[in-house]
Amino acid sequence: MNLKSFLWEYGEKVPGYDVTVINEREARAAAGILGILGTIIIFVGIGFNHIIAARVYLAFLWVDFTLRMISPKYVPSLLLGRFIVQNQKPEYVGGLQKRFAWTIGWFISLPMVYWFVLNWDITFYKVLICVLCASLMFLESAFSICVGCMIYKAITRKDAQYCPGGVCEVRIKEPIQTFNPLQKVIVALAMTGLIAGTYLFLAYEEPKTFFGEFLHEAVLTKAQLQKEKDAAYQQQLDNEFGDD
Template sequence: MNPKPYGHIVPALPASGTAFAAGVFDERQVRVAAGLTLAAGAVAFAYAALARVYLPIQVVTSLFFVEFAIRVAAGLQYSPFGVLSRLLTRGQLPEWVSAKPKRFAWSMGLVMSFAMMLITNAGIRGSLPLGICLVCLVLMWLEAVLGLCLGCEIYAALRRRGWIGRDPAIEVCSNGACAGDGRADRRS
């Protein structure tokens, strides 16, 4: 029995008629989900930084940990922000990107949200949680607004250096991160 593939399996693209070799995600949904997490994180950060009220950041970092755990384990389509992003992008043509670089980026988000959840719920206050939160907000802003997935870029750099094996199932990366790896950047 084959394991369930990670990401969406697209049988054929309308433009080229060819199928992707592995799972993909809709970049539009990914960016909307990043925008939603950015909004929640920014509100929590504002409460912590300006009013010194840390309960929102404790709740949001715990929510983000669950969100990223679901994204890494099952895919964006099953996470709370992923479901909402699918509703918000309904009716738009998908812009497919390979799932593996996104999974790597979300794994980074999982580690950062876990650290933030531990730090904030342990009662640590001040510049440490605010600094980490600010870095996370910048990363979410880059993804949501500019379409720049820094985790995907790191994944591509690790692949180019040979630290992650070449994978023929990685066919299209956001912002051309697969360029220079002999990959065609196919989008529908």
């Protein structure tokens, strides 16, 4: 393989396509596999302080993305995805924008290797990087939204070919894809409810795990935290001296 083919012919050559392509169904399946594993690690591994589980997963994630930048042929998660969707009709997308997106994933995973694999040092903002990575994989697996592909198009200033879901094609939405005013209100209320509900749960429910306490403190202001500590201290005093 020469340098030119390595840089500009990422993926497979399929008859009828002008560029090398990736099977999007495999990519989405792989993203789903990595995403659900990442979610389990965040809420169970880190939540119960099982450091080894997080370290193994994040090391695997970095290796997986490293292999993706080189070639998609021998990437463990993509091969698992192929096994799962092998009986489904392939959906081909351009290879170069997928490589660019996966390169972004590699850069996101790189600091996580240092923070959590080589030098365990957990903070709220570092965990947000993990959440970002899991969110990008969720968007790809659930909605076929490739954020990296969109960034690729914006940087190169040219239309990418064969994007996931056909988002690179200029087209008019069909009636079933549009929203009437009532539907827009329902979407807005649903999104507001999800955000508000998540905040209220994290802020006011008593945390049961290390990670739960971590998130609880993260969503509160310093004044709220101090008020909470004062209330806990007062409760302790009442318990000790209330009968005197």
